[in-house]
Amino acid sequence: FMIIPIWTSLQKLDPAAEQAALSLGASQAKVMRLVVLPQVMPGVLSGTLIVFGLSASSFAIPGLLGGRRLKMVATVVYDQYLSELNWPMGATLAVVLLLANLLIMLSWNRMVEGRYKKTLGE
Known part of the structure; x- marks a missing residue:
C-alpha cells in the first residue's frame, strides 16, 4: 500500500530540477536529499499513514x-x-x-x- 503514493509522487517529479542541480555541480546524493526527497515527502507521508492505520x-x-x-x-x-x-x-x-x-x-x-x-x- 505504501508504494502507490510514493510512485505517484515520483511520477509528478520534475526531471528538469534534478538535471539543473546536477549541472550546477551537486552530487547525486545531494540531489536526492535536497531536490528529490522534499518533492516526494507528501507521498511518503500518505503511504506511512495508510500503512500505520491499517496495521494498528x-x-x-x-x-x-x-x-x-x-x-x-x-x-x-x-x-x-x-x-x-x-x-x-x-x-x-x-x-x-x-x-x-x-x-x-x-x-x-x-x-x-x-x-x-x-x-x-x-
Missing part, C-alpha cells in the same frame, strides 16, 4: 503470526466482545485505540509537513 487496527494478522499469546489492542477488543462478553470494556478499548491512532497520525502529519515546508522554504 488489524487483528487477523497478529493472530495468525503470533497466535493467541500475542496480545494486540485489536485482538483484546475482539476477545472482550466475543469471548468475555464484556461490551463496555471492548468499546472503551476500541475508543482508546482510535484516539491513540488519531494522536499518532496527526502528530506524524504535523511533523512531516513542518519539515516539508521548512525544506521548501515556505
Whole structure:
C-alpha cells in the first residue's frame, strides 16, 4: 500500500530540477536529499499513514503470526466482545485505540509537513 503514493509522487517529479542541480555541480546524493526527497515527502507521508492505520487496527494478522499469546489492542477488543462478553470494556478499548491512532497520525502529519515546508522554504 505504501508504494502507490510514493510512485505517484515520483511520477509528478520534475526531471528538469534534478538535471539543473546536477549541472550546477551537486552530487547525486545531494540531489536526492535536497531536490528529490522534499518533492516526494507528501507521498511518503500518505503511504506511512495508510500503512500505520491499517496495521494498528488489524487483528487477523497478529493472530495468525503470533497466535493467541500475542496480545494486540485489536485482538483484546475482539476477545472482550466475543469471548468475555464484556461490551463496555471492548468499546472503551476500541475508543482508546482510535484516539491513540488519531494522536499518532496527526502528530506524524504535523511533523512531516513542518519539515516539508521548512525544506521548501515556505
